[in-house]
Amino acid sequence: MPKIEVLIADDGAQTRENIRKILSLEDNIIIVGESSNGQETVKAAVETKPDVILMDVNMPVMNGIQATEIITLDLPETVVIIMSAEGDQEYLRKAMIAGARDFLVKPFTSDALITAINRVYEREKKRQIQEATLSKIGRKSKVISIYSPHDGVGKSMIATNLAVCLAKDFDQRVALVDLNLQFGDIDLMLNLTPERTLAGLISRYKELDADLMEQFLTEHKTGIKVLAAPPKPEYAETVTVYCVERVLETLKNNYSLIIVDTSSVLQDITLAALDVSNYIFLITTFDLPSLRNAKLCLEVMDALHYPREKIKLIMNRASGDMGIKMDDVSSFLDREIDIAIPSEGRIVVPSVNQGKPFILTDPQSDVSECIRRMARTILDADEEIEINEHNVLSKIKRAFLRRRA
Ligand SMILES: Nc1ncnc2c1ncn2[C@@H]1O[C@H](COP(=O)(O)OP(=O)(O)OP(=O)(O)O)[C@@H](O)[C@H]1O
Ligand SMILES: [Mg+2]
Structure with a gap:
């Protein structure tokens, strides 16, 4: 069974550490990298091609929304979950327009985090299978x-x-x-x-x-x-x-x-x-x-x-x-x-x-x-x-x- 490869992007070292601890207890999840600003995240994403990126919104150099925009265009098979202290509709809307698939409002529980990762991963795999089937069927x-x-x-x-x-x-x-x-x-x-x-x-x-x-x-x-x-x-x-x-x-x-x-x-x-x-x-x-x-x-x-x-x-x-x-x-x-x-x-x-x-x-x-x-x-x-x-x-x-x- 392949593991879900996750990249953690957050400028708070403590937040990254907390997430790492939670995810290390999960057998089906592996952390493939960490980054502390948007630009670093884009670079790390291109190098590691993770399945899921946990993306903080407010990060220096390049914020999480911009990074999400770039990543979802360049790496369509990588899905982004936005993490933000702001749970308002406007944030959510911007994140979704940028291409994020899910949204976690900080502070979140371990259960919410694990459920969100598994959910977006399953959905993405299903989408990939459907797309492959459709292109196989094509116009034929x-x-x-x-x-x-x-x-x-x-x-x-x-x-x-x-x-x-x-x-x-x-x-x-x-x-x-x-x-x-x-x-x-x-x-x-x-x-x-x-x-x-x-x-x-x-x-x-x-x-x-x-x-x-x-x-x-x-x-x-x-x-x-x-x-x-x-x-x-x-x-x-x-x-x-x-x-x-x-x-x-x-x-x-x-x-x-x-x-x-x-x-x-x-x-x-x-x-x-x-x-x-x-x-x-x-x-x-x-x-x-x-x-x-x-x-x-x-x-x-x-x-x-x-x-x-x-x-x-x-x-x-x-x-x-x-x-x-x-x-x-x-x-x-x-x-x-x-x-x-x-x-x-x-x-x-x-x-x-x-x-x-x-x-x-x-x-x-x-x-x-x-x-x-x-x-x-x-x-x-x-x-x-x-x-x-x-x-x-x-x-x-x-x-x-x-x-x-
Ligand atoms: N090659 C065959 N050998 C033996 N029996 C056959 C054969 N083809 C059809 N039948 C018999 O003819 C009957 C009618 O077949 P079927 O219901 O497929 O016809 P249909 O054209 O769809 O009829 P309808 O116009 O009422 O929809 C079937 O119940 C089947 O038992
Ligand atoms: Mg008939």
Whole structure:
């Protein structure tokens, strides 16, 4: 366990001595230096790069506030705790503007000192981890929607297993959003009991940031975070396109991959998700109504200027003699089937009913292998898909869809 390295900056030799005595009793703290004015403190800080500086305010040559300003700019990983006999708001304000993280009013107790050091240190470590994660995720976050114009073709089972697979097998930070607003069942498929859902965000989406977002997510044991659909169908209508856009944009701050399960109805909310998606997995099955709707869907997506490579075609339940050949399907749809998932009722049905994704319970099965291939499709893609602006095009889209109806 690394020790917290502390530098003591105070012009009073007696104060430094008292602090030294208190800190020497702590196993997890080590004193790496002492200084008696601001200038000396800056020099010592640069040399020792401590985790924490205990900084007196009133010191000769350069005061503690100025020294704090310089140090927090030059050494962003060092945190400063200001110590002052003056506890008034103006002092506190100046110290915080200078970059101090905490404030101790002299005389303070040993407990207050130790607690403050541990607290700022823990907070700083957490911040560093978050920053590292964010820069790792960077702008590379991708949104992937699972869509089909048909109900019951396996959208949710694919969304759930894909999300879990990306987190477990490929070590990704994954958020799973249930946009089947009326009858979402992602919670059931993962055996979760969400305390909060998208319904709670409806009135708060304008103030939404990454921290507030976290409060509405439910964690699955694999680490994926789920934004569950509203608990009752009547709430669905109150969810707006703007809310959905804001949710997906905000999730990009904390997650490298955002998987969206959608409803089969091609209305505004679904389109908002499809537009901002880097990839759409369009699910179809081997029956004529499903194939015809998949074709219509591809035409709509073409009219909406979705790049061809943004859409991956998934044939679900593709086993046995279906009376239609795969080649005929490809020529009918004018594109290759990207992945064909077999029908494996003995694995998929219990997995759905027990809320245990088969990618965890039957990782070697053919269905799991297909899900893994879908995951690789997302992760290995080197093409940079330009996402479609939703706001600009939404009016045109609505008109287009009305014309088709
Ligand atoms: N490859 C498969 N093999 C066997 N059964 C499957 C397969 N894919 C889906 N199923 C079955 O189909 C059912 C419907 O799947 P799912 O709920 O994922 O569909 P959906 O498209 O999300 O439906 P909805 O439109 O109602 O949201 C599941 O309960 C599952 O048992
Ligand atoms: Mg579903």
